[in-house]
Amino acid sequence: MAKLRKGVCYRRIERPYTRKSRKREKSYVRGAPYPKIVLFDMGNRSADFPYRVSLISKDNVQIRHNALEAARVAVNKKLSKKVGEANYYFKVKVYPHHVLRENPLAAGAGADRFQTGMSHSFGKPIGLAAQVKKGQEIMYVDTTEKYVDIAKEALKQAIYKCPMKGHIEVVKK
Numbered sequence: 001m002a003k004l005r006k007g008v009c010y011r012r013i014e015r016p017y018t019r020k021s022r023k024r025e026k027s028y029v030r031g032a033p034y035p036k037i038v039l040f041d042m043g044n045r046s047a048d049f050p051y052r053v054s055l056i057s058k059d060n061v062q063i064r065h066n067a068l069e070a071a072r073v074a075v076n077k078k079l080s081k082k083v084g085e086a087n088y089y090f091k092v093k094v095y096p097h098h099v100l101r102e103n104p105l106a107a108g109a110g111a112d113r114f115q116t117g118m119s120h121s122f123g124k125p126i127g128l129a130a131q132v133k134k135g136q137e138i139m140y141v142d143t144t145e146k147y148v149d150i151a152k153e154a155l156k157q158a159i160y161k162c163p164m165k166g167h168i169e170v171v172k173k
Contacts, residue, residue, distance in 0.1 A: 071158035096128035
């Protein structure tokens with residue numbers, strides 16, 4: 001399997017492009033991979049907590065599905081260890097819909113014989129990304145007043161995993 005490129009390559013928001021063809025079946029992106037995010041809701045789903053700690057984006061950015069999964073795992077691990085499963089509800093609000101494509105150019109001896117260059121440059125699907133606008137809520141944690149500081153620490157870990165600047169807001173519901 002090929003090595004994953006840096007997140008810098010994909011964080012700028014792209015216009016979702018689908019090729020337009022007279023034949024309808026050729027107008028869709030084929031073979032889009034499944035998102036790596038396993039769960040979107042974690043913790044105690046039935047309880048009603050008084051405080052909400054939210055992670056908000058400061059930029060317009062694309063967040064790849066593997067970065068979202070890494071952030072989710074980091075937050076959930078910290079919360080379940082320090083707070084306990086019954087004392088929080090954690091939700092990832094964005095979903096990676098945007099298909100990322102790459103037109104890999106071959107290198108090495110004899111590459112020019114089978115390479116098409118930019119003449120057929122639509123690209124193969126390599127991953128998915130969530131397109132996030134400035135000021136949009138990415139994920140949140142509902143908890144009690146006692147655990148607000150731990151929830152803030154956990155969401156700070158999520159900022160480090162995502163290719164953006166973000167801030168954390170605490171709101172009493």
